[in-house]
Amino acid sequence: EMKIALVQSPLVWGKLQENLQNFDKKMAKSEDCDVILLPEMFTSGCMMIKKSAEVAFAAKESVANAYPVVEEKMLAWAKRQHALVMGSTVYRKYYNRLIAAFPEGNCRYYDKRHCFRMGGENEHFTPGDRQLTFEFRGVKIAAFICYDLRFPVWCRNTQNYDLAVFVANWPESRREVWKTLLKARAIENQAFVAGVNCVGEDDNGLTYSGDSMVADARGMEIGSTSPGNEAIIRVELDIEKLRQFRKKFPVLDDRDD
Numbered sequence: 408e409m410k411i412a413l414v415q416s417p418l419v420w421g422k423l424q425e426n427l428q429n430f431d432k433k434m435a436k437s438e439d440c441d442v443i444l445l446p447e448m449f450t451s452g453c454m455m456i457k458k459s460a461e462v463a464f465a466a467k468e469s470v471a472n473a474y475p476v477v478e479e480k481m482l483a484w485a486k487r488q489h490a491l492v493m494g495s496t497v498y499r500k501y502y503n504r505l506i507a508a509f510p511e512g513n514c515r516y517y518d519k520r521h522c523f524r525m526g527g528e529n530e531h532f533t534p535g536d537r538q539l540t541f542e543f544r545g546v547k548i549a550a551f552i553c554y555d556l557r558f559p560v561w562c563r564n565t566q567n568y569d570l571a572v573f574v575a576n577w578p579e580s581r582r583e584v585w586k587t588l589l590k591a592r593a594i595e596n597q598a599f600v601a602g603v604n605c606v607g608e609d610d611n612g613l614t615y616s617g618d619s620m621v622a623d624a625r626g627m628e629i630g631s632t633s634p635g636n637e638a639i640i641r642v643e644l645d646i647e648k649l650r651q652f653r654k655k656f657p658v659l660d661d662r663d664d
Contacts, residue, residue: 409546409570409644412437412490413444415619415632417607418452418576421466423473426450427480434484436639441544443484445494446605447503447553447574450477453609454497455526467531470497474504481508491543495519495552495574501532505550505574507541515541519552520561528554540566546646549598553577556588556602564596564659569646573602576609579616582634586618593622597653599644606637624652 414433419425426449437443448454451470455463477496485492485508498504503519518535522528538561539550549568553575555561562571571592577585585602593600599621606617620631621642630642653659 409442409544409646410440410641411442411444411570411601411621411644412440412639412641413601413603413619413621413630413632414446415604415606415617415636415638415640416446416449417637418446418449418605418609420452420610421470423450423470423477426452427477431480431484433639434488437488437490437641440488440490440641441546442491442493442548442572443488444572444574444601444603445492446603447495447576448497449494449574449605450496452605453526453576453611453613454503455523455528455531455611463531467497467501471499471501474498478506478508478514481506482512482514484508485510486512491548493550493572493574502535503528503532503552505539505552507539507550509543515539517550517552519555521554521558523554538566540568546570546644548572556585556592559592559595562592562596563662564598567659568596568598569649570599570601570644571596573600575602575604576615577602577604577618579614579634582616582618586620589620590622590626590628593624594626597624597649597656597659599623599649601642606635624649
């Protein structure tokens with residue numbers, strides 16, 4: 408079994424130190440877990456346009472310059488909690504980068520492939536070109552970010568991952584889409600899918616309801632938060648049960664090239 412924690416939290420736009428202090432406190436409440444998941448841009452909130460391009464650029468530059476501080480903090484959390492810690496921040500010049508910090512003191516990285524053009528992310532960030540799949544404590548994990556969820560070809564389980572992780576800033580106006588797609592990715596890939604989102608309202612007036620959840624390979628919710636509330640949920644994944652289900656109902660054997 409693998410125990411994961413999804414940390415659903417409000418984010419303070421552009422205030423890196425304030426966000427880091429907030430999540431530092433939440434780490435203490437995420438004990439006895441193998442994996443701890445933080446929202447997309449947990450260091451700053453959604454780094455798109457805010458009131459003016461000049462303000463947005465200055466804030467993005469500030470967060471990007473602090474990237475080494477973020478990586479160091481995540482490694483410290485991973486060591487303290489004896490867990491893998493995953494969340495994204497701004498990386499120069501400019502990527503929406505997910506950091507997977509391991510308790511052993513090393514990191515792996517994933518740069519968001521699909522930049523959300525309706526929010527202008529494609530004008531401010533560079534899309535990544537590599538997937539990230541790795542094994543941790545006997546479980547194969549794949550990492551994705553927010554808008555990637557809409558693209559099944561990119562998320563396709565060609566590497567036999569057991570768990571797909573989606574860190575997000577997904578607005579309340581599309582919450583049903585979020586929940587539906589998480590379940591769809593779980594069903595079609597015969598894997599656990601964990602989606603962690605933020606809550607609250609950002610400086611652009613967007614509201615986030617959270618709806619963080621974990622779905623199993625049948626598309627059933629096995630852990631979820633109540634909408635709009637700050638929360639930490641812990642979910643146990645029965646990996647052996649997943650693998651037995653794949654043997655009994657081997658859908659992936661009939662996938663197209």
